[in-house]
Amino acid sequence: MDSLVALLFSPLPLPAIISLFALAAAALLYLNTRPGALNSKVDLNSQTMGIKDGARKTALLEDNNNLVSYYHDDATTIYEVFQRGLRVSGNGPCLGYRKPGMPYQWLHYKQVSDRAEHLGSGLLQKGLKPNSDSFIGIFAQNRPEWIIGELACYTYSMVAVPLYDTLGPDALVFIIDQAEISTVLCDNQSKVETLLQTREAGQTPALKTIVVMDPFGSELVERGIRCGVDVVSMMDVERLCVFRVPQQPPKPDDLSIVCFTSGTTGNPKGAMLTHENVVSDAAASVPQAAITPNTEDVSISFLPLAHMFERVVQTVMYGNGARVGFFQGDIRLLPDDMKTLKPTIFPVVPRLLNRVYDKVQSGAQSPFKKWLLNLAVERKFAEVKAGIIRNNSVWDKLIFNKVQESLGGRVRVMVTGAAPISPAVLNFLRASLGCQIFEAYGQTECTAGCTFTMPGDATSGHVGAPLPCNVVRLVDVEDMNYFASNGEGEVCIKGRNVFKGYLKDPKRTAEALDEDGWLHTGDIGKWLPSGVLKIIDRKKNIFKLAQGEYIAPEKIENVYVRSGPVAQVFVHGDSLQSCLIAIVVPDPEVLPGLAKNIGCQGSIEELCKNGVKDLYLHPEQFTIENGLLTPTLKAKRAELTALFQPQITTLYAKLQ
Ligand SMILES: *[C@@H]1O[C@H](CO)[C@@H](O)[C@H](O)[C@H]1NC(C)=O
Ligand SMILES: *[C@@H]1O[C@H](CO)[C@@H](O)[C@H](O)[C@H]1NC(C)=O
Numbered sequence: 234m235d236s237l238v239a240l241l242f243s244p245l246p247l248p249a250i251i252s253l254f255a256l257a258a259a260a261l262l263y264l265n266t267r268p269g270a271l272n273s274k275v276d277l278n279s280q281t282m283g284i285k286d287g288a289r290k291t292a293l294l295e296d297n298n299n300l301v302s303y304y305h306d307d308a309t310t311i312y313e314v315f316q317r318g319l320r321v322s323g324n325g326p327c328l329g330y331r332k333p334g335m336p337y338q339w340l341h342y343k344q345v346s347d348r349a350e351h352l353g354s355g356l357l358q359k360g361l362k363p364n365s366d367s368f369i370g371i372f373a374q375n376r377p378e379w380i381i382g383e384l385a386c387y388t389y390s391m392v393a394v395p396l397y398d399t400l401g402p403d404a405l406v407f408i409i410d411q412a413e414i415s416t417v418l419c420d421n422q423s424k425v426e427t428l429l430q431t432r433e434a435g436q437t438p439a440l441k442t443i444v445v446m447d448p449f450g451s452e453l454v455e456r457g458i459r460c461g462v463d464v465v466s467m468m469d470v471e472r473l474c475v476f477r478v479p480q481q482p483p484k485p486d487d488l489s490i491v492c493f494t495s496g497t498t499g500n501p502k503g504a505m506l507t508h509e510n511v512v513s514d515a516a517a518s519v520p521q522a523a524i525t526p527n528t529e530d531v532s533i534s535f536l537p538l539a540h541m542f543e544r545v546v547q548t549v550m551y552g553n554g555a556r557v558g559f560f561q562g563d564i565r566l567l568p569d570d571m572k573t574l575k576p577t578i579f580p581v582v583p584r585l586l587n588r589v590y591d592k593v594q595s596g597a598q599s600p601f602k603k604w605l606l607n608l609a610v611e612r613k614f615a616e617v618k619a620g621i622i623r624n625n626s627v628w629d630k631l632i633f634n635k636v637q638e639s640l641g642g643r644v645r646v647m648v649t650g651a652a653p654i655s656p657a658v659l660n661f662l663r664a665s666l667g668c669q670i671f672e673a674y675g676q677t678e679c680t681a682g683c684t685f686t687m688p689g690d691a692t693s694g695h696v697g698a699p700l701p702c703n704v705v706r707l708v709d710v711e712d713m714n715y716f717a718s719n720g721e722g723e724v725c726i727k728g729r730n731v732f733k734g735y736l737k738d739p740k741r742t743a744e745a746l747d748e749d750g751w752l753h754t755g756d757i758g759k760w761l762p763s764g765v766l767k768i769i770d771r772k773k774n775i776f777k778l779a780q781g782e783y784i785a786p787e788k789i790e791n792v793y794v795r796s797g798p799v800a801q802v803f804v805h806g807d808s809l810q811s812c813l814i815a816i817v818v819p820d821p822e823v824l825p826g827l828a829k830n831i832g833c834q835g836s837i838e839e840l841c842k843n844g845v846k847d848l849y850l851h852p853e854q855f856t857i858e859n860g861l862l863t864p865t866l867k868a869k870r871a872e873l874t875a876l877f878q879p880q881i882t883t884l885y886a887k888l889q
Contacts, residue, residue: 273620273689280687280698281764287717288706288727289760291698301701302485302509302729304516304552310508311489312387312482314515314552318342322528322554328377329531329558329574333566337558337574340377349384352467354474356385359442359463361416363389363481365488368412372396372428373420374562375534378446378467380547382418383490387508390483394491394503395539398424399857399864402431404501408493409437411503411737418467421447425457425464432460444470485509491736492541494677495863503736504677506541513729514541514680515548517702524646524669524688530555532578533641535567541681542650542673546580568639575641583654584866590658593636593665606632613664618691624667633665644668650675650682652866653768656693663691672696674768678745678752679703680730684766695767703728706751707758710772713783715757723772724758725751774870779811789813790868798823801855803873805881814884816849816877849880 275292284290294300303309308317318327319342326339340348353363361367369386371393373379386393394412396405405427408414417440419425425445431437442463445453449466457464483489489508493501519525526532532550534557536543550557558574560567597606609628616623623629624637637644644666649659650673663670673682674696683705686697699705707715707722715721731752734742746752757770775785786804793802793815801818821837828840841850855861861869861876874881 273687275687275698277687277690278763280690281760284704286706288704289699289764290704291701292764293698294701298701300513300703300728301517302513304519308552309485309512310387310483310487311511311548312384312508314512314548315342315346315384315387318551318554319346320554325528325554326556327551328380329556330377331558331561331570331573333561339556342554345377345381345384348381348471349388350477350480351471351474352381353385353389353391353480354476354478355470355472356391356416356444357389357478358473359416359470361389361391363391363478365390365392365483367391368394368414368491370394370396370409370412370414370417371538372417372424373446375536375538375543375559376420376446376562377559378418378420379538380557382444382467387483387489389478389481390487392488392491394493396493397537397539397864400493400495400501401860402427404493404495406431406436407500408503409440411500412491413439415439416442416444418444419446421445422449422453425449425453429453429456429460429462429464432462483508485512488733490544492539492677502738502741505733505736506680507733510680510730510732511541511545511548513702514682514700515545515552517700517730518545518549518648518673518682518685526550526553526555526578528554528556530577531574532557532580533560533567533571533574533576534558535560535564535570536580536582536651540651541677543580545681546578546648550578571639571641573641575643577643577645579640579644579647581647581649582651583649583658584652586649586654586662587658589636590661593661609633610661610664613667614660614691617660617663620689620691622663622667622669626667629667633667636665637667640666647671648673653696654693659693660691663693674766675726676754678732678754679726679728680732683724683726683728683730686765690763690765692763692765695761695765697765699726699766700728700730702730705758705766707760708751708753710757713757713770713772713775715770720760721769722757724754724756724766724768726754727751776806777808778806778813779809784813786813786870787868793817798827803855803868803870803877805874805877807885810885810888812888814848814881814888816851816873816880818851818854849877849884851877 280292281289282292305317308314322342324341324343327342327345328340329337331337357363369391371379371382383393394414417428425443428443432440440462444465444467446467454464485508487508488505489511490506491503492506493503495501532546547557560570597603609632613628645668647668647670654672669688672686674684675682682700683703684696684699703726706725707717708725709716710723727750734746755772756768757772759767759769761767771787774787775783777783784806789804790802793799798819799817800820803816804813806813824840838852841852857864861872863869
């Protein structure tokens with residue numbers, strides 16, 4: 234990510250002198266071009282209303298309105314959503330891709346739909362059955378063939394199961410076995426080799442066919458034959474169908490996708506999502522955001538398609554005949570892809586936005602630049618609070634133009650999800666980017682989003698109102714002192730987007746879904762006076778210290794990690810001990826300077842060894858690759874505890 238942002242954002246270009254004349258002219262321009270305020274469909278001071286069971290629903294739903302299952306009645310499954318896109322766009326451009334340094338090329342809707350039909354027919358001729366017991370693995374980076382493969386499944390009522398690199402080999406084997414996957418669509422040779430290795434090790438007995446998107450050598454085919462796996466190219470499978478098999482589209486309550494998430498402990502869990510789950514979540518975001526994409530809209534696809542957030546964004550795009558352009562597959566080239574594609578709709582995650590924020594802030598070095606930047610942000614944010622979103626004020630032209638251009642210059646909507654964003658960053662970006670920025674909250678088990686911020690609501694630090702496809706209720710968590718009667722408790726969700734359970738895992742399904750169909754998220758929420766939800770805590774990862782004090786280590790970590798010299802921190806406690814200890818990974822860019830100030834020098838490793846007393850400094854980052862973070866970048870607490878057991882023991886011994 235660092236290199237991405239370094240490429241994406243060069244320092245702010247600020248004119249050294251702004252003459253009085255220019256300021257006067259600017260003021261005139263400002264008054265002349267100021268647009269009207271956004272009209273919100275609901276009273277922003279009262280965004281939700283109470284219903285039975287102590288639950289709340291969005292004020293967008295009138296009293297007698299049912300929860301949203303779909304937005305257009307001719308688009309009730311993901312298959313129909315795509316067909317609608319084909320129709321309303323008049324077979325317009327659909328999936329974009331590019332070679333290095335080249336413009337985007339587009340596959341049109343009909344081409345995508347035809348290729349999906351051919352591929353699906355070919356897969357049936359390879360022995361798959363057109364029903365929701367057929368699970369097809371998709372093991373590829375974001376690219377057009379991913380969507381073609383997925384649509385091939387839906388054209389014949391089969392089920393897509395995304396696989397991804399960061400799962401690790403054990404989880405990969407587990408998923409293929411659990412879902413009895415006989416066919417996997419792979420992007421390239423490396424992934425095929427990964428799969429063949431499992432087979433050569435006597436695992437994944439169900440695997441029969443690997444379909445490859447990129448060109449590959451004949452030795453791969455032979456290696457496949459030796460272990461009983463048919464390795465074929467995607468083009469060949471598409472050409473297999475001499476006779477097209479009649480389409481067998483799914484019904485809304487048929488399974489569409491099984492989305493495996495790896496938790497911090499145990500085997501991955503396969504969340505079973507139906508067509509209605511996905512379509513309702515996508516459909517509900519449209520009235521909530523009050524922005525319907527049109528055929529001129531373009532989004533950039535770089536967040537993993539294996540995550541439901543990206544899947545739902547794309548479902549919104551296809552249903553409205555809009556286009557999706559794929560990044561080249563290398564995050565370092567994303568800035569160039571953005572400039573070439575010029576997306577209008579940009580799904581993002583806070584990690585990326587934090588970097589944008591840091592970069593713009595650090596670009597303003599001198600006191601004058603800092604003053605000017607703050608003034609610009611203050612003035613623009615005053616407009617945002619009045620419901621005015623624009624990118625053509627004097628401040629945009631003088632100060633924010635560069636950062637807007639670095640995103641391609643046409644972004645009108647951003648949606649951030651997957652993790653909380655800090656209010657400071659969100660406010661800053663709402664002021665500086667001149668587009669609408671929504672925050673969504675949810676989890677795979679409710680497809681992706683369950684709440685969404687309202688257009689025109691410039692407040693931050695909350696996750697908005699329930700989407701019109703679900704209702705939200707808070708449930709008492711007594712041992713943490715949260716009570717629904719105080720408007721606080723565990724966030725529980727019920728609605729069209731709530732999943733059907735984990736594949737072949739009734740135990741963990743029962744932990745997540747209660748008998749009345751409420752999904753228990755494990756997050757602690759609080760209703761704010763305006764009716765929006767704020768996430769204030771997490772139910773799990775709570776432990777008691779010896780003196781009976783409850784500790785939420787992630788909360789403490791979030792505080793320490795804001796300190797400059799701290800890159801990562803793992804806080805550990807034990808019910809047999811009365812205090813906490815921490816493993817800290819120092820920031821390699823900040824630590825040497827700090828050490829020098831107190832007269833120490835040396836490499837990061839040496840500095841760490843010289844470390845502080847009641848703290849262990851560790852020179853190597855926690856990463857997904859070294860098994861210490863989950864793919865969603867959460868700490869794997871059990872693994873961290875096991876790895877650092879010697880240090881933990883030593884630290885506690887010193888404290889006795
Ligand atoms: C295969 O694709 C992955 C990304 O999905 C990439 O990292 C890898 O280098 C590619 N391997 C080959 C042989 O092209
Ligand atoms: C400003 O916003 C408009 C409308 O949302 C868009 O068409 C235009 O490209 C944007 N310009 C920049 C520099 O972002």
